[in-house]
Amino acid sequence: MSVETLNEEQQLINQYHSNDYLLSFPSKNILGKGKAVELTEEEQRGLSFRKRIESLLHKGTLNGMENPIVIGALPFHQQDKGTLVIPEEIQQSEVYQNVDNSLSSDTISSTHIQSIPSGKEYAKAVEKITKEIKEGKLEKAVLGRVLQIDVDKQPDISHLIQNLITHNHDKYNFALNTSEEGKEKTLIGASPELLISKKGSIVVSNPLAGSRPRQKDPEKDVLIAQELRHSEKDLHEHQLVVQSVLNALRPFCKKLHVPEEPSVIHTETMWHLSTEIIGHLEDPYTQSIEIAENLHPTPAICGTPNDIALENIRQLEPFNRDYFTGLIGWSDKNGDGEWAITIRCAEIEENMIRMFAGAGIVKDSVPEEEKNETAAKLQTMLRVFGIDFYEEEGNESC
Numbered sequence: 001m002s003v004e005t006l007n008e009e010q011q012l013i014n015q016y017h018s019n020d021y022l023l024s025f026p027s028k029n030i031l032g033k034g035k036a037v038e039l040t041e042e043e044q045r046g047l048s049f050r051k052r053i054e055s056l057l058h059k060g061t062l063n064g065m066e067n068p069i070v071i072g073a074l075p076f077h078q079q080d081k082g083t084l085v086i087p088e089e090i091q092q093s094e095v096y097q098n099v100d101n102s103l104s105s106d107t108i109s110s111t112h113i114q115s116i117p118s119g120k121e122y123a124k125a126v127e128k129i130t131k132e133i134k135e136g137k138l139e140k141a142v143l144g145r146v147l148q149i150d151v152d153k154q155p156d157i158s159h160l161i162q163n164l165i166t167h168n169h170d171k172y173n174f175a176l177n178t179s180e181e182g183k184e185k186t187l188i189g190a191s192p193e194l195l196i197s198k199k200g201s202i203v204v205s206n207p208l209a210g211s212r213p214r215q216k217d218p219e220k221d222v223l224i225a226q227e228l229r230h231s232e233k234d235l236h237e238h239q240l241v242v243q244s245v246l247n248a249l250r251p252f253c254k255k256l257h258v259p260e261e262p263s264v265i266h267t268e269t270m271w272h273l274s275t276e277i278i279g280h281l282e283d284p285y286t287q288s289i290e291i292a293e294n295l296h297p298t299p300a301i302c303g304t305p306n307d308i309a310l311e312n313i314r315q316l317e318p319f320n321r322d323y324f325t326g327l328i329g330w331s332d333k334n335g336d337g338e339w340a341i342t343i344r345c346a347e348i349e350e351n352m353i354r355m356f357a358g359a360g361i362v363k364d365s366v367p368e369e370e371k372n373e374t375a376a377k378l379q380t381m382l383r384v385f386g387i388d389f390y391e392e393e394g395n396e397s398c
């Protein structure tokens with residue numbers, strides 16, 4: 001029998017239990033257990049994201065904590081409630097090259113799957129938005145949908161965690177206990193998109209916009225990535241986001257570095273146009289959440305202009321986004337923190353899983369292609385759960 005020593009990252013992952021708070025980010029892993037202090041729904045009401053975090057950190061300090069760390073998920077709509085806690089116990093670890101890749105064998109089966117709206121309705125809504133864009137009412141709106149899946153048993157999240165991290169090791173992975181009023185819930189996901197990280201006087205934001213599904217055939221896959229790199233439609237869609245992020249960062253920064261052109265990055269299921277922006281803060285004590293709040297919602301997940309895009313989202317999406325396209329991350333007393341955008345995610349409640357995906361719609365968007373883009377994005381979480389679901393026959397994306 002061979003005995004292998006587990007690296008500290010794997011040890012931390014192995015200690016996750018379904019009511020914990022886990023962030024497995026490219027910079028570090030944080031595992032929180034128990035709630036030392038939390039901000040209830042009542043206490044959050046009417047407070048901005050920044051005020052919520054400040055008031056929680058203040059509670060922590062009053063409780064005698066020297067270095068409290070807040071872990072949380074904030075909603076898409078600023079007035080909705082979030083989950084914010086300072087855990088009783090925190091473990092942190094570095095990120096290693098390798099994690100255990102013996103994938104979970106705990107299989108679950110779906111008994112019923114429903115897309116809200118249906119694929120057809122989604123395509124119709126995309127068409128409606130492109131029409132409004134052509135009429136000059138807005139430039140971009142991001143339209144989402146939900147896949148509601150009933151499964152034969154309650155998923156064991158500690159098993160799923162290993163799948164999640166193995167498939168998306170260089171991404172912003174999370175599993176957070178979002179239970180409320182006796183309902184046990186977990187928010188789980190693997191976001192590729194960093195809204196803001198702040199360490200000392202350096203901030204980084206990495207907006208993504210403009211996407212293509214990955215292809216099974218490696219040659220086709222490379223061609224698709226090249227096509228994305230040169231697609232005018234996608235470069236325009238991407239530029240709207242980069243400009244908005246720069247405008248929001250400028251007041252905080254004395255220096256900003258922006259690459260001249262976006263690069264193309266990938267996840268297991270998607271190609272994305274990506275721009276990593278690095279800023280030097282005027283004031284190194286600026287809170288990460290203050291910057292995040294000014295950036296949110298970026299046109300990567302809402303649109304341009306923001307208020308008109310929001311109005312379209314409210315009218316055309318037949319569900320509330322809740323945590324989807326909100327923020328997930330951590331923050332400490334010095335204002336350091338990391339906030340990713342809550343995408344490629346699912347919420348689990350007993351035997352029901354709700355998976356979310358959206359796509360940015362611009363003037364030249366083709367409804368069927370946008371629908372396929374959301375279907376490909378949904379594959380990220382479908383794979384984590386081991387659920388085989390392809391919307392269409394003969395769909396070649398992987």
Ligand SMILES: C=C(O[C@@H]1C=C(C(=O)O)C=C[C@H]1O)C(=O)O
Nearest residue numbers: 209210211300343357358359360
């Ligand atoms: C909204 C999502 O993704 C966002 C939309 C993208 C796009 O339209 O190209 C790309 C990345 C994300 O900013 C999602 O994954 O659900």
